[in-house]
Amino acid sequence: MGESAIVVVSEALRGILAEALLCAPPLVDTSDEIVLASPAEMPHDRHTRLCIFLYRVHEHVLSRPEAMQIKGPLGFVLSYLIVPVGPDATHCQHVLGRVLRTLHEHAELQIPEAGGELSVSLLRHPLEEANRLWSALQTPYQCALYYDVRIARLGDAD
Numbered sequence: 001m002g003e004s005a006i007v008v009v010s011e012a013l014r015g016i017l018a019e020a021l022l023c024a025p026p027l028v029d030t031s032d033e034i035v036l037a038s039p040a041e042m043p044h045d046r047h048t049r050l051c052i053f054l055y056r057v058h059e060h061v062l063s064r065p066e067a068m069q070i071k072g073p074l075g076f077v078l079s080y081l082i083v084p085v086g087p088d089a090t091h092c093q094h095v096l097g098r099v100l101r102t103l104h105e106h107a108e109l110q111i112p113e114a115g116g117e118l119s120v121s122l123l124r125h126p127l128e129e130a131n132r133l134w135s136a137l138q139t140p141y142q143c144a145l146y147y148d149v150r151i152a153r154l155g156d157a158d
Contacts, residue, residue, distance in 0.1 A: 034052065039142065121150070
């Protein structure tokens with residue numbers, strides 16, 4: 001696995017979402033307010049920020065027939081928590097709506113530096129699992145989106 005693949009994917013998501021949130025009508029003031037960080041690390045001030053938090057990395061498990069056809073390294077799954085943090089709950093819900101629409105429109109990505117073809121999918125986290133994640137972050141539960149990014153194949157080197 002190329003050691004920069006994960007950060008390349010995270011930065012690509014950040015770029016896609018920054019572009020979407022800055023288009024008319026803008027929902028954030030600057031692209032600096034789209035951050036690769038835990039929501040627990042965000043200051044609570046007058047700014048609305050979008051946190052893109054990588055909380056799990058695991059191997060993409062294929063069925064045995066699929067795995068037998070692939071030569072070389074298999075893919076990985078990057079799991080992200082995406083949550084707006086800001087003073088206005090209604091505004092944060094607008095941000096969530098735009099994130100949903102944007103990632104639906106970008107469900108398939110081509111990122112050569114991260115192994116090529118990637119798929120982005122919204123997860124249906126059971127409330128219990130979401131609560132465990134928020135407890136681990138030691139922050140109160142917030143309405144958030146959970147996405148998996150499947151990297152079809154990762155190369156051995158950068």
